[in-house]
Amino acid sequence: MNIEMIHAAAGRLAGHARLTPLLNAPLLDRIAGRRVLVKAECLQWTGSFKYRGAWAAVSALQGTRGVIAFSSGNHAQGVALAAAQHGLSAVIVMPKDAPQVKIDNTRAYGAEVVLYDRETENRDAIGAALAEARGLVLVKPYDEPEVIAGQGSVGLEIAQQFQGDAEILVCCGGGGLSSGVALACEGKFRVRTVEPAGFDDVARSLAAGARLRNAALAGSICDAIVTPMPGEITFPILQRLCGPGLAVSDDEALRAMVLAFQHLRIVLEPGGAVALAAALFRPDLPETVVAVATGGNVDPAVFAQAMARFG
Structure with a gap:
């Protein structure tokens, strides 16, 4: 992985991925006690930053x-x-407890969905077996160089949109973004x-200096970023460049x-x-932070629950 790969992926994404805004609201700043800039990747195609890595990987095949x-x-x-945009078939292996809206949308984009517990x-074994049986190319969610390169385009955009001293906070599962x-x-x-607290394998791994596993793979409402452990490719990069993890x-x-x-009038x-x-x-x-709002594909019932409790 290197910066040249990220620039190359950004070039392939040009005209396809959305340039998402960097948002700010004075009342959020007041709550936080600092300036908070929000990179709204929830407004990206398919409702999350993941489109960037997917396009970058598929376009390189x-x-x-x-x-x-x-x-x-x-x-x-x-x-x-x-x-679908490249005229290819897609099979997606998804957990049975994934939000129904995500399962439905994946099928709506034309993919075959295979559910697992x-x-x-x-899931790795299921994906590898299907890939071999059907002659499909496996596109990993985070431990894949072209995917990481595509996700890195978020960082290039932030650097163009904001010049100053800030810390970037990133929602983290396996560490691709x-x-x-x-x-x-x-x-x-x-x-x-x-x-999410209790599923902070990256934070614990950074503190320990070695990749550690989560004790469980379910139990947080933050399903999108519950992963077994940091990636083999991603962890050395995180270890070299990132500060202590947060939960x-x-x-x-x-x-x-x-x-x-x-x-901000955005849905996360x-x-x-x-x-x-x-x-x-x-x-x-620090006084200024950039928070990457990575996705907005929320189940309506969960959003209603959040509004009822904290709205």
Whole structure:
């Protein structure tokens, strides 16, 4: 992985990915006690940053009939749309407990969805078996160089949209976006990962200096960023370039969703709101932070729950 790969991916994304805005609201700044800039990747095609990595990876393929991916929903939708736009078939392996809106949207983009139980079945093994049986190319959700390069385009945009001293907070699962942004912003901004409390494998791994696993693979409302452990490719990048990881509670993520809607008029899913939650509710941060709002594919019932509790 290097900055040249990110620039190349950004070139392929030009005219396809949306240039998402960097938003600010004075009342959010007042709540946080600092300036909070929000990179609204929830407004990206398919409702999350994952479209960038999917397009970058699929556009780099040659001579394939189709692709396969495993995802709880956002990578699934990104790969499904990118494959359709390139005239390729797509098979997506998704956990049975993924939000129904993500399963439905993935099918609507034209992909075949294969469901699995994340507590008892191994998604990597399922994906590898299907890929071999059908002759499909596996597009991994984060531990894939072209995917990381595509996600890194978020960092290039932030560097163009804001010049000054700031720390970038990134919602983190396996580390594809965080590592891509860290590479893109090396020498400009420090990046810090944000995860759900109890599923903060990246933060614990950074503190320990080695990759550690989560004890469980389900149990957080932030389904989009619950992953087994940091990636083999992503972790060394995070270890070299990122500051200490942060974690927020499910309630803090839900409250951040409500505040984003009230003050920015954007809709976030819980996993896409954890960086904003850290920006709002963690005291030991610099005067200016950029929070990447990574996704807005929230189940309507979850959004209603958040509004009822914190609205």
